[in-house]
Amino acid sequence: MRLIAVAFAALLTGAIALPANAQDRANPADVEAFYEGMFKNAKDDWKKKTVQDETQKVCSQHHNDLPQVEFDKVLAREKTNVKMPADGNVMGDWKSGEKIAQSGFGGRFNDKPGTVNGGNCYACHQLSKTELSFGTLGPSLLEYGKIRKYDAKEAAAAYAKIYNAQAVQPCSNMPRFGHNGFLSEQQIKDLVALLFDKESPVNK
Numbered sequence: 001m002r003l004i005a006v007a008f009a010a011l012l013t014g015a016i017a018l019p020a021n022a023q024d025r026a027n028p029a030d031v032e033a034f035y036e037g038m039f040k041n042a043k044d045d046w047k048k049k050t051v052q053d054e055t056q057k058v059c060s061q062h063h064n065d066l067p068q069v070e071f072d073k074v075l076a077r078e079k080t081n082v083k084m085p086a087d088g089n090v091m092g093d094w095k096s097g098e099k100i101a102q103s104g105f106g107g108r109f110n111d112k113p114g115t116v117n118g119g120n121c122y123a124c125h126q127l128s129k130t131e132l133s134f135g136t137l138g139p140s141l142l143e144y145g146k147i148r149k150y151d152a153k154e155a156a157a158a159y160a161k162i163y164n165a166q167a168v169q170p171c172s173n174m175p176r177f178g179h180n181g182f183l184s185e186q187q188i189k190d191l192v193a194l195l196f197d198k199e200s201p202v203n204k
């Protein structure tokens with residue numbers, strides 16, 4: 001890291017001259033090697049996460065701005081990666097959904113084994129009028145169900161969205177919670193209830 005800081009400082013002070021648009025020309029192999037180096041001591045299942053799948057590769061290649069033909073390909077592929085609940089019911093319990101949306105636990109180096117993963121939805125979305133702390137990378141989800149007239153098809157679409165955001169919006173910044181096995185079917189149902197239950201703070 002120090003080396004990078006020094007190089008960055010040198011860049012800022014003009015001590016190193018890079019051609020215009022140099023960042024667009026960074027050698028992908030160098031970037032790859034540097035990135036892999038950061039996870040040298042990680043467990044194998046962590047290391048696996050550093051390998052891009054086809055969708056991530058094509059999104060990186062096009063800086064998340066896909067030409068139409070690639071956009072259509074990603075959409076088609078990611079749609080096949082959505083597994084809807086076997087019992088056809090997408091609505092769980094909004095109270096547990098609220099806890100999942102609030103929780104940023106799980107998937108971190110320092111989590112104790114057995115930690116239940118959270119969705120950390122508030123990190124990117126507003127979901128209730130009373131919660132003061134929320135991120136704005138994603139759109140506000142206030143009144144999500146109400147606006148959609150509590151329509152069952154819309155609730156199913158929200159399940160698919162949370163399961164695999166890229167099946168709706170290729171190159172989305174939203175994590176693919178179900179596809180990556182990070183949240184369980186029941187947890188995603190609970191989140192759909194958070195969005196679509198009339199009693200949920202989302203719709204108050």
Ligand code: HEC
Nearest residue numbers: 119120121124137138139158161162165169172173174191
């Ligand atoms: C890292 C940020 C991030 C996190 C965490 C995140 N989202 Fe998102 N979400 C986004 C972004 C960005 C969009 C808009 C682009 C898109 O549609 O993919 C979005 C879109 C959505 C939409 C569609 C909104 C619409 O206009 O119809 C829903 C529903 C949603 N998120 C639900 C959730 C839920 C539930 C969680 C928690 C399990 C969550 N998100 C976690 C970034 C995030």
